[in-house]
Amino acid sequence: MWQKFVSLILGMLCLTACSPSPIKLALSLPDLNNPYFQTMANSAKEYCQSRGYQLVLIYNDGNSNSEFEQAVAAQQQGAQVLIIVPSKASGSVKTIQYANQANWPVISLDRNVNGGKVTQHISSDNYMGGKMAAEFLLAMTKQQGSLLELTGPSDISVTQDRSQGFADVLQAYQLPTSIKANAGFSQLQAQILTSEMLAQHRHISGIFAHNDEMALGAAAALPTPRSIAIIGFDGTQVGLSSIEQNIYDATLVQQPEVMITTAINSAVNIINGARPVAYLKIPLRLQTNLHH
DSSP states (O other): OHHHHHHHHHHHHHHHHSSOOOOEEEEEESOTTSHHHHHHHHHHHHHHHHHTOEEEEEEOTTOHHHHHHHHHHHHHTTOSEEEEOOSOTTTTHHHHHHHHHTTOOEEEESSOOSSSOOSEEEEEOHHHHHHHHHHHHHHHHTTOSEEEEEEOOTTSHHHHHHHHHHHHHHHHTTOOOOEEEEOTTOHHHHHHHHHHHHHHOTTEEEEEESSHHHHHHHHHHOSSTTSSEEEEEEOOHHHHHHHHTTSSSEEEEOOHHHHHHHHHHHHHHHHTTOOOOSEEEEOOEEEEGGGO
């Protein structure tokens, strides 16, 4: 009887002491005004809730200092893995280096960072996306006229990769380089800059916008609707709906839901002692209004 009682007490102690603490993850995003990152945040919250994981969401508004401070706070709150869309290619290095010094695993999403070591990087193939955008516009314009490229900030890796892919195709066809304007991923800025560029360059026949928000801005600036071919990037719900309504021509569809759920699964595997593959590419898909 005594032995049974001792066994019962030990069992109860083990249930208390040996129960694994819930998995806790940090997710750092640069811009919640962007529908692409809104989708990522909502998918992360839903997926973590369904799995019983705790999630610390960090919104840094593209500010690398805020990103660093909030990441440090999340790590001190017990987040076991940092999942991060770097705010800047160079500005985010200090956050990654802090994590490295603290032996805190990092998974980078969507954008690369210029220093420090990440355990895994998950993204679309942005370089290939730039090439796909160029091939689409050249087919639509029959290689006539000039191409306008509306980019994000130059110190973000996706801007660099998409531009490089776009430029490499133009070079392969021995065509002039694109006219570039940094619209900061902003719909309003894209509308203003497109109006200015159309006034300065009379022969623009196609526009590659580095996200769907800028594609919408470019479309709003056209003197005649659909008079210039436009392709966006991301495949947000707003972007796909705009293509459906023939507001602009096409977008390259990313899969932020797949990206973030894959990252969460990888983070759990890291916590459980696994070593994930260094780089995962999530496929892109071209969506055009020619399907309708």
